[in-house]
Amino acid sequence: MIITENLNKHFGAKLAVDNLDLNIPAGTFFCFLGPNGAGKTTTIKMLTGLLHPSSGRAVLGGYDIQKQAVEAKRLLGYVPDHPFLYDKLTGNEFMRFVAGLYRMEPRDFDARCTPLLEMFEIAHVADQLIEDYSHGMRQKLSFASCFLHDPKIVIVDEPWVGLDPKNIRFVKDFLRRKCREEGLTVFMSTHTLSIAEEVADQIGIIHNGRLLQLGSVSEIKALSRRPGSLEDVFLEITRDVVETEVAAP
Numbered sequence: 001m002i003i004t005e006n007l008n009k010h011f012g013a014k015l016a017v018d019n020l021d022l023n024i025p026a027g028t029f030f031c032f033l034g035p036n037g038a039g040k041t042t043t044i045k046m047l048t049g050l051l052h053p054s055s056g057r058a059v060l061g062g063y064d065i066q067k068q069a070v071e072a073k074r075l076l077g078y079v080p081d082h083p084f085l086y087d088k089l090t091g092n093e094f095m096r097f098v099a100g101l102y103r104m105e106p107r108d109f110d111a112r113c114t115p116l117l118e119m120f121e122i123a124h125v126a127d128q129l130i131e132d133y134s135h136g137m138r139q140k141l142s143f144a145s146c147f148l149h150d151p152k153i154v155i156v157d158e159p160w161v162g163l164d165p166k167n168i169r170f171v172k173d174f175l176r177r178k179c180r181e182e183g184l185t186v187f188m189s190t191h192t193l194s195i196a197e198e199v200a201d202q203i204g205i206i207h208n209g210r211l212l213q214l215g216s217v218s219e220i221k222a223l224s225r226r227p228g229s230l231e232d233v234f235l236e237i238t239r240d241v242v243e244t245e246v247a248a249p
Contacts, residue, residue, distance in 0.1 A: 001026040001153055001185040002047065006056035009042050009209075016042045018209040019056070024202065026152070027183040029176060031196040034206040035238055040189040041081075043206070044157050047187065048078050060153055074102070077151035081158040083142035087131035091122060091141050094130060095148060102149040109148070116144040119174075121167075135162035143171065154178075155187045160195070172199055197230035207238050 002024040009017040017039045024030045034040050045051040047058050049065045049072070058065045063072035085094060095117070099109040117123040120140040125133065133141065139162045146154060154175070160168050176199050178184035190196055196203060196217075203220050205213045213220055217230060224233040 001028070001061055002030070002187055003059040004043075004047075004056065005059075007043070007046060007053050007058060008055045009039075009046060009051065010054045016209050017046070017053075020206075020209075020211055022204065022211075022214075024185060024187065026185050027179055029179045029186045029199050029201045030188065031200040031203050032187065032189045032206065033191075033193065033196060033203060033234055034189075038206045039209040040206060041157055042209075044155055044187070044189060047155055048076065049073065074149075075152045077146035077149070077154040079139075079142050079146050079154070079156040079159055081161050083138055085130045085133075085138055085141065087129065089130055090128060091117065091126040091130060091133075094141065095126075095145055098145040098148055104149060112148055112150070116147055120144045120170075136164060136167065139163055140167065152183070153185045153187070157189045158191065159188065160190065160192055168195070175199070193229070193231040193234055203230075205234060205237055212237055 002022060004020050004022045007017055007020040008015070020039075020043060032040050032043065042051065046053050047060065047065065049069050052066065060072040061075040063075070065072045086097070089097065092113070095113050096109065099113070114123060117126050120143055122137055122140050122144065125137060130138065130141070139159070143159075156175075159171060163171065172195060175184070175186050175188075179186055179201070188196075200217055202214070202216060204211055205220070213223065221228070221230060221233050224236055
């Protein structure tokens with residue numbers, strides 16, 4: 001469902017993403033892990049069409065995100081770490097705006113909007129201006145709008161920012177259930193390794209733009225020199241890379 005082939009992104013002399021190759025099947029919950037500045041958000045922006053790759057390509061549901069952007073984006077939902085919302089719109093107006101972007105039929109919008117707002121517990125503020133929303137409420141509106149057009153692929157960048165433990169649990173279970181029961185493909189970047197360990201079908205670890213490891217949670221944990229959590233293994237893998245780079249002439 002998500003394929004990248006020799007995906008590269010340069011910012012001047014800096015190589016932010018270096019020959020990234022991924023093949024993520026439909027229905028997979030994929031977690032993308034890496035230190036700050038590793039290339040996670042740059043990758044996500046190329047997958048969503050917000051950045052053009054320097055070379056290589058990204059394919060979503062069989063559509064090249066650069067050459068067949070409209071077709072690819074019909075399949076795609078995106079939740080950034082800091083959602084950009086229009087403060088002078090109400091929650092309902094923003095949902096209607098998003099529906100217009102996807103050219104949803106009015107009957108489909110009416111059938112999906114209110115249940116999503118209720119599911120994410122923001123129906124009671126749907127007629128209030130977004131400028132009065134807390135960060136957590138904004139994040140929940142971003143999730144609700146993401147699922148309005150029933151996407152087949154959802155890309156989320158550090159989705160837990162601003163959410164309390166109850167809502168983290170709800171979103172985590174909601175995404176997991178959509179993968180298992182409806183074949184949704186989730187590509188999630190996160191620093192919350194305990195949640196990644198709990199929900200991921202497949203994990204990729206990126207550092208300095210290069211994919212270091214790719215596999216299931218058990219396969220990644222088996223790489224450790226001693227038993228431990230995913231966090232322990234992640235720190236060990238990235239520390240070894242840093243030490244190797246420092247030692248290199």
